[in-house]
Amino acid sequence: MTLDINTKKMTIMGVSFENWVIFKSVWYVLSTNMIEGWQPTVGDVEKLRDEALALGIV
Template sequence: MAVENEDGQLSLIIDDQSQSIQGVKIPDRAIYQNIKFVVKSNVMEGWQPTSADIEELKSFMETEHPKLEHQFKTIFGD
């Protein structure tokens, strides 16, 4: 649920009260905060996220990734 502005570009819609980004509700507070940070950082670089993009990020964050966790611990430790 992104809204186009006058220039035809998508607007970033973040609602901290409902913990939603582009209309996608993210119930887990930690996941919401992480996605919000990533999205805001990348929007500053020119990315225009859609609801589908946020759904994909949410799905990724809610899924276990043991291989990535192992790689992270190998690089950064526990």
């Protein structure tokens, strides 16, 4: 499985991001965990984005 990443639109699997740091952080988390065999869903991407926003990662 590969992630559908669009760096110009800042989307991962169709989920939009408004903050570059959060976008890159979620991308890193997804890619490193996929090495271990995890196959994320769109819901997973949304959850990670929302959790990063709630934690104030900037």
